[in-house]
Amino acid sequence: xxxxxxxxxxxxxxxxxxxxxxxxxxxxxxxxxxxxxxxxxxxxxxxxxxxxxxxxxxxxxxxxxxxxxxxxxxxxxxxxxxxxxxxxxxxxxxxxxxxxxxxxxxxxxxxxxxxxxxxxxxxxxxxxxxxxxxxxxxx
Numbered sequence: 001x002x003x004x005x006x007x008x009x010x011x012x013x014x015x016x017x018x019x020x021x022x023x024x025x026x027x028x029x030x031x032x033x034x035x036x037x038x039x040x041x042x043x044x045x046x047x048x049x050x051x052x053x054x055x056x057x058x059x060x061x062x063x064x065x066x067x068x069x070x071x072x073x074x075x076x077x078x079x080x081x082x083x084x085x086x087x088x089x090x091x092x093x094x095x096x097x098x099x100x101x102x103x104x105x106x107x108x109x110x111x112x113x114x115x116x117x118x119x120x121x122x123x124x125x126x127x128x129x130x131x132x133x134x135x136x137x138x139x
Contacts (some may be wrong), residue, residue, distance in 0.1 A: 004028065012062040019047045023055050024064070033076035033095070033104035068095045068104055069127065076104045095127070097110065098134035101130050 005024050009016050022043050026034060034042075039052050049053075056077055059065040068076045080094075094110040097103075112126050 008064060012064060012124045014058065014062065019043075019051050020058075022050065024059070027065060027077070030079075030129065033078040033106070035074060035076050039077075039130050064080070068106075069129065070097060070104065071129075071131065078104070078106050081108070095129045096134065097129060097131045098137055099131055100133050100137035103134060 002025075004023070005021050005028065006016050008024060009020055014020060023039060026039060031112045036049075036052060036056065039056070040047070040049060043052065056065065060067060060077070063080055064078050065077045068078060070076060094112060096105045096107050098105075107130075112128050115123065115126060117123060119136050
């Protein structure tokens, strides 16, 4: 796992630091998305809020993670797939937020629907967030 983390950082021309390794490791070990507060708690007291914020911003800019808006106007972060790059996210999938457990999941097999906009409008980004009960809570 540690080698995979270093490879991702090097591939994106980022220096390997303790905070980047730890935070990227959290994403690699997580099935769902993470909020800033989740990352702070799971990373331990070693990293302050600013370090976590800057690391997340760098990862978004490099195409390592993407943002997911939530109903309460906060942001969650999830790992991107291999075809994302700096400034060019290609995560055209649905995000699912569970009303029971609060987890947010990337549903990679469910593609964002094609939206037909009126003449003169050009989309640059489409996000679809579905709220409901996840399969774990629904059992």
